[in-house]
Amino acid sequence: MPKDSGTHGARALVTGAGGGLGRQIAIDLAMRGVDVAVADLNEKGVDETIALCASSKARLLPVIGDLxxxxxxxxxxxxxxxxxxxxxxxxxNAGYGGIERFLEMTAGLWDRTLAVNVKALALMTAAAGRVMAEQKSGRIVNITSPASRMALPNYTAYAASKAAVDSITRSAAITLAPLGVTVNSVAPGMMDTEMQRSTEAVLARLEGRNDVDAFLDERTRRVPIGRRAEITEVSATVIWLALDAPAYITAERLNASGGLDRD
Ligand SMILES: NC(=O)c1ccc[n+]([C@@H]2O[C@H](COP(=O)([O-])OP(=O)(O)OC[C@H]3O[C@@H](n4cnc5c(N)ncnc54)[C@H](O)[C@@H]3O)[C@@H](O)[C@H]2O)c1
Structure with missing residues (x-):
């Protein structure tokens, strides 16, 4: 972050910004005048995100590749x-989640989930952390999930990967605290994104449910606030940590989950 409270001129890198939550975060940062590097393996998605930021004054940089x-x-x-x-x-923000029964888990799903959600996130944090440490300033926000604290027998690799995100957030925060860099995380509730749609469709099948709409309604009713999260609400939470939160907040895990996660 620039030392003053303005945001113009700040430079951000958002992973998984070719769609879903990451795209919204990129747009919201750009609208605040922050230059945004839009990273994703989905080139078309990156182009679309950059087009959606066109009315901002921010500089946009496509970063295409598999993290x-x-x-x-x-x-x-x-x-x-x-x-x-x-x-x-x-x-x-880049993430991957796949549904499979605990007793039928596969090496392939574990490898992909841990590679994206854990290894790439840790190495991104270290790579960015080195640059920010040199600058003596910076903010890192990791996207975790309420899943990290839940018992999810059909979503074990994902839940475990997000528990690892929580662990990495703590380690990174302690490493970088004396160097002027904060590291926090946001745990979003269920949002209507590509990941969530495909995950719940498979979950419904696995649970023998043909009435997918009723299945989704039941899941929504389990959220104490009574509805799913708007992507914009979760993005606003990320933006607050990235731009507006006091510099004394680090190692924090902020729930934007409508009461689903309440620690
Ligand atoms: N959707 C939800 O309800 C929900 C709830 C809690 C947490 N989350 C988390 O929020 C984050 C965003 O999820 P989303 O719902 O927007 O998902 P999404 O699938 O819509 O978007 C994820 C993006 O990450 C990109 N990506 C995946 N693997 C990549 C890789 N190896 N290299 C580069 N880019 C890669 C994808 O191409 C995609 O554009 C994820 O970390 C997810 O775990 C989502």
């Missing part, structure tokens, strides 16, 4: 620093 590739995180950070000379905000 699980060797040097993927390092290359993404290097590209931003090469273009803009530094990095003030990292939002680790």
């Amino acid at each position: 699980t590739a060797d040097d993927g995180p390092e290359n993404a950070v290097r590209k931003v620093v090469g273009a803009w000379g530094g990095l003030d905000i990292l939002v680790n």
Whole structure:
């Protein structure tokens, strides 16, 4: 973050910004005057996100690539620093989740889930953390999930991966606290995104439910606030941590889950 309270001129990198929550975060940062590097493996999605930011005054930088590739995180950070000379905000949003029964779990699902949600996020945090430590300023926001604290027998790899995100957030926050960099996380409630739609469709099948709409309604009713999260509400939470929260807040896990997660 620039030392003053303004946001113009801050430089952000948002992973998984080719769609869903990441796209909304990129748009909201750009509308606040923050330059945004839009990172995703989905090139078309990145182009669409950049087009949606066109009315902002922010600079936009496409960062296309698979963050699980060797040097993927390092290359993404290097590209931003090469273009803009530094990095003030990292939002680790890219994620993957797959449904399978506990007793039928597969190595493939574990590998993909841990590679995206854990390994890439940790390496992104370290790569960005090195740049921010040098600058003596920066903010990192990781996207976790209420799943990290729930018993989810059909979603075990995802839930475990998000518990790892919580752990990495703590380690990174303690490492970077003396260096002027904060590290926090946001736990979003159920949002209507591509990930959520495909996950719940498979979950319904696995639970033998043909009445998918009724199944979704039941799940929504379990949210204490009585509805699903708007992507904009979750994005606003991320933006607050990235731009507006006091610099003394670090190692925090902020719930934007309508009461689903209440610690
Ligand atoms: N949707 C929900 O209800 C919900 C709830 C809690 C937490 N979350 C978390 O929010 C974050 C965003 O989820 P979403 O619902 O917007 O998902 P999404 O699937 O709509 O978007 C995720 C984006 O990440 C990108 N991505 C995936 N793997 C990548 C990789 N290896 N390299 C680069 N990009 C990659 C995808 O291309 C996609 O654009 C995730 O971390 C997810 O776990 C979502």
